[in-house]
Amino acid sequence: MKLFPLRTHLSYERLPVYGDKRNVSPFSATSLKKYRWRSPSPGSDRLPCLRLSLSRCVVLAITLCLCLGLIATGGYRRRHRETQKKPPPRIPLPWEHFPRLNGFYNGVGALVKSDDHIPEQLAINSSTPQKPIDTQITPVFDPVPFNPYAEYESYEYLNDHHPVQKCYIDPDDKIPTPEIFAYPGIPQNMTAPFMGSYKELGLSDDVCFDRFSRFGPYGYGYNLDEGGLGLAEKSDKSGIERLWAQSPKIDYRGVDWGAAQKKCYEKNKARFEGNVTDEPTKDGKNPVPRQAFILRTWTGYQYDEHQMLTLRAMVNELALKTGGEFDIHFLVHVKDNSIPIWTDKEVYQKTLEENVPEEFWGFSTLWSEQLMRLYYPDPFPENLQNPSGQPVHGVYRSAHFALQWFAQHHPEYDFFWNWEMDLRYSGHYYEFLRQATAWAKKQPRKLLWERNSRYYIPSYHGDWQQFTKKVEEETYLDNETPVWGPVSFPNSKMLPKAxxxxPPHSFAEDKYTWGVGEEADIITFNPLFDPSRTTWVFRDDINGYDLKFPAPPRRTAIITVARLSKRLLDLAHEETYKMKHTMFPEMWPPTVALHHGLKAVYIPHPQYFDRNWPLEYMDQTFNHPKKPFDSPFGGGEHNLLGSSFYYNSGFSGTLWRRWFGYRENNEGGTKDEVQGSGRMCIRSTLFHPIKKERGPTE
Structure with a gap:
C-alpha cells in the first residue's frame, strides 16, 4: 500500500513526486529514476523460520498443510454441491397454461366440405358432445388444379389489357409451366386462425394443400433420375396416383430459370408499357405494374432440396404463369469485403457460381457491405443509440441499403417485394400477393396508422367494419392525435414533402374515402407500431437527425418482409445519401412513409397459435399491453413463440416440418399418419421462421 497515494483514514507513507505534483505519475520514468528504494532493515533478508527452532518450524509446516487441505476440501465440496444442485424449475408463462390445440395434424382422410367444417376451438368450447371423426388413410376427395389467375383470355380482360403470351420452362417452348393442386375440403376440426382472416383478404378458405399437391409439380415425391428431388421415400403415398394422373412429372435437370423468366418478359413486353400511375396507353390498354420479388440470400447459404421446391414455386407462380408480371431476383450478400465484385467480372462470376445453384444464376445480383460504403459514404453523424454495436454499413443495421441501391439500378419496376429466405407459404404465392395488394389498395387513409398498429382478431372484434369502428372509439377515448398526412416534428435537414x-380535406370531414383506390407504398405482414411506446431494443437506433431536438416520430414492423413502392425507395435513398438519415432496417421504410405521408398498410393474414387463447385476454395482451415492457414487441414477445408467424416463433417450424411428414418432439411422421387420418392438409399459411426443414420420418 506504500506504492499507492490513497486518501484513507490510515496514514500510509507516500512515494515522493518530482516536478508537477498534480500531473506526474509516481510511476513515470523520471520519478522511478530519481527515487531510491529504502534499504531493508538489517537482517530482513533472512528467512524468519531460521530464527525459530526446528520443532517450531515443523509444527508451523504441519499446521500450514492442514489449513491448505481444509480450504481445498471445503472448496471442492462446495463446488460439487453447486454442480449437483438442480436449477429452480422455470415458472410457466401464462399462455403455456392454455390447452394445446391439435386439429392442425388431421389429414386428408378426414376431409369434409367447408360448410360441414367445425373448427377445433368451436368443438372444444361447445357443450354438445362431438361425434368421433371418421378417418381413413386415403384422401376423401381427389385433388383439383388450383388457379388463382385472372381469365387472361376473357373479353373483360382483353378489353383492358394486352393479351398474355404463354410462357414455358424450356427454351424450345415444349415444357409448359406446371399447375399446383388443392383438395376441395378441410380436415374436420382443423384449427382456425386466431388472427387475420381468409374471408377479409379474399383468400380461398375452402381448400387445403398436402405436401404432394403443393410441391409434387416441382419435384417432390419422384426420384433424381426422373428429374425430381425425392424427399418422400418413407412418406405415406396413399392416393398420389390421382395427382400424377393430372400432373406429369417434369425433369428439372438443366432448367435455367433466369433465361425462362427473361424470355417470358420479352414475349409480354407490350403489357407493361408505361407506368402503373400513367393514363392508358395510346391504344387504350391499361399497363400492368412490374414487380421485383427479391430474395435476400448470402454467400455460404445452404440450399436444401426443400428450399429448391419453394424457389421453383416462386418463379413459376409469380413470373412465368403471370406472363412476366413479376421478376424473381436473388440479392446475394458477399460477406467477404475483400472480394472486388464491382471491379472484376471474372471474380464476380466465380463468386456467383460458387454460392448459388446453377438454375438460379440468371437472376442473381451480388453486393457487399464494402460496396455500400462506397455508395453511401461516411460520415453518418449523430447516432442516438446503437445497441448492437455494429457499424452503420453492416447488414445487421442497414440491410435496406442494398435494396435502395438495387432499386436505383432497376427503374423498370413499380414495386419491390423484400422477402427473406426463412419464409414459407403453404398456399399459392400469386393468390397471396395479389389479394394482399388488392386489399391494401382498398383501404382508406383515415385512422389507417391506428388500425395498422393492432392485430385483428375476428372472433373477438367481429367483421372488419366493426373492427374499424372499435379502433375509432379507442383512439378518441385514449385522446390520441390521429396521423393525417405527413407528420411534422422539430428537426432540421429534412427533405421537402410531395x-x-x-390530405384533400380535414380529418373530421373525411368519410373514409381518402386513399381508397390508392396503391400502398409499403405493405407489411406484422403490425406497424410506435417503438417509443415499447421496450423494443432497437427503438432508438437512429442516425443523422439533429440531437438538439427530440427523436423523430417513427414506426416499425418486425421482420423486414414488405412490398415497397419505387417512390418510397427513392425517398429512402435520398434521405440516406443527401441527409445521412437512416434507422434500424425494420424501422426505416415505415418511418420514411410516416414522415412523407405515404400510404402504409399492415395485412391481417391468417395467423395460427398452438394454444387455445381466451379471446379477451388475447386482445388485451397483443393490442392493449398495460406497460411498455408488456408489449409483444418488447418484453412480451414470448407471447408469439406459439404462433405461426413472428421473428422467433417456435411453433412455425414445428408445424411446417410436421406438414412435410417429419417427426417433431416425438410426434408425427409416417407411422402416425398411417395409423391416423393420413397426411396433413392445411390451408394457405405464411410461416416464419423456418430455420430447418428436415427431420426424422419414423
Missing amino acids: NDVT
Whole structure:
C-alpha cells in the first residue's frame, strides 16, 4: 500500500513526486529514476523460520498443510454441491397454461366440405358432445388444379389489357409451366386462425394443400433420375396416383430459370408499357405494374432440396404463369469485403457460381457491405443509440441499403417485394400477393396508422367494419392525435414533402374515402407500431437527425418482409445519401412513409397459435399491453413463440416440418399418419421462421 497515494483514514507513507505534483505519475520514468528504494532493515533478508527452532518450524509446516487441505476440501465440496444442485424449475408463462390445440395434424382422410367444417376451438368450447371423426388413410376427395389467375383470355380482360403470351420452362417452348393442386375440403376440426382472416383478404378458405399437391409439380415425391428431388421415400403415398394422373412429372435437370423468366418478359413486353400511375396507353390498354420479388440470400447459404421446391414455386407462380408480371431476383450478400465484385467480372462470376445453384444464376445480383460504403459514404453523424454495436454499413443495421441501391439500378419496376429466405407459404404465392395488394389498395387513409398498429382478431372484434369502428372509439377515448398526412416534428435537414400526399380535406370531414383506390407504398405482414411506446431494443437506433431536438416520430414492423413502392425507395435513398438519415432496417421504410405521408398498410393474414387463447385476454395482451415492457414487441414477445408467424416463433417450424411428414418432439411422421387420418392438409399459411426443414420420418 506504500506504492499507492490513497486518501484513507490510515496514514500510509507516500512515494515522493518530482516536478508537477498534480500531473506526474509516481510511476513515470523520471520519478522511478530519481527515487531510491529504502534499504531493508538489517537482517530482513533472512528467512524468519531460521530464527525459530526446528520443532517450531515443523509444527508451523504441519499446521500450514492442514489449513491448505481444509480450504481445498471445503472448496471442492462446495463446488460439487453447486454442480449437483438442480436449477429452480422455470415458472410457466401464462399462455403455456392454455390447452394445446391439435386439429392442425388431421389429414386428408378426414376431409369434409367447408360448410360441414367445425373448427377445433368451436368443438372444444361447445357443450354438445362431438361425434368421433371418421378417418381413413386415403384422401376423401381427389385433388383439383388450383388457379388463382385472372381469365387472361376473357373479353373483360382483353378489353383492358394486352393479351398474355404463354410462357414455358424450356427454351424450345415444349415444357409448359406446371399447375399446383388443392383438395376441395378441410380436415374436420382443423384449427382456425386466431388472427387475420381468409374471408377479409379474399383468400380461398375452402381448400387445403398436402405436401404432394403443393410441391409434387416441382419435384417432390419422384426420384433424381426422373428429374425430381425425392424427399418422400418413407412418406405415406396413399392416393398420389390421382395427382400424377393430372400432373406429369417434369425433369428439372438443366432448367435455367433466369433465361425462362427473361424470355417470358420479352414475349409480354407490350403489357407493361408505361407506368402503373400513367393514363392508358395510346391504344387504350391499361399497363400492368412490374414487380421485383427479391430474395435476400448470402454467400455460404445452404440450399436444401426443400428450399429448391419453394424457389421453383416462386418463379413459376409469380413470373412465368403471370406472363412476366413479376421478376424473381436473388440479392446475394458477399460477406467477404475483400472480394472486388464491382471491379472484376471474372471474380464476380466465380463468386456467383460458387454460392448459388446453377438454375438460379440468371437472376442473381451480388453486393457487399464494402460496396455500400462506397455508395453511401461516411460520415453518418449523430447516432442516438446503437445497441448492437455494429457499424452503420453492416447488414445487421442497414440491410435496406442494398435494396435502395438495387432499386436505383432497376427503374423498370413499380414495386419491390423484400422477402427473406426463412419464409414459407403453404398456399399459392400469386393468390397471396395479389389479394394482399388488392386489399391494401382498398383501404382508406383515415385512422389507417391506428388500425395498422393492432392485430385483428375476428372472433373477438367481429367483421372488419366493426373492427374499424372499435379502433375509432379507442383512439378518441385514449385522446390520441390521429396521423393525417405527413407528420411534422422539430428537426432540421429534412427533405421537402410531395404535393400529392397532402390530405384533400380535414380529418373530421373525411368519410373514409381518402386513399381508397390508392396503391400502398409499403405493405407489411406484422403490425406497424410506435417503438417509443415499447421496450423494443432497437427503438432508438437512429442516425443523422439533429440531437438538439427530440427523436423523430417513427414506426416499425418486425421482420423486414414488405412490398415497397419505387417512390418510397427513392425517398429512402435520398434521405440516406443527401441527409445521412437512416434507422434500424425494420424501422426505416415505415418511418420514411410516416414522415412523407405515404400510404402504409399492415395485412391481417391468417395467423395460427398452438394454444387455445381466451379471446379477451388475447386482445388485451397483443393490442392493449398495460406497460411498455408488456408489449409483444418488447418484453412480451414470448407471447408469439406459439404462433405461426413472428421473428422467433417456435411453433412455425414445428408445424411446417410436421406438414412435410417429419417427426417433431416425438410426434408425427409416417407411422402416425398411417395409423391416423393420413397426411396433413392445411390451408394457405405464411410461416416464419423456418430455420430447418428436415427431420426424422419414423
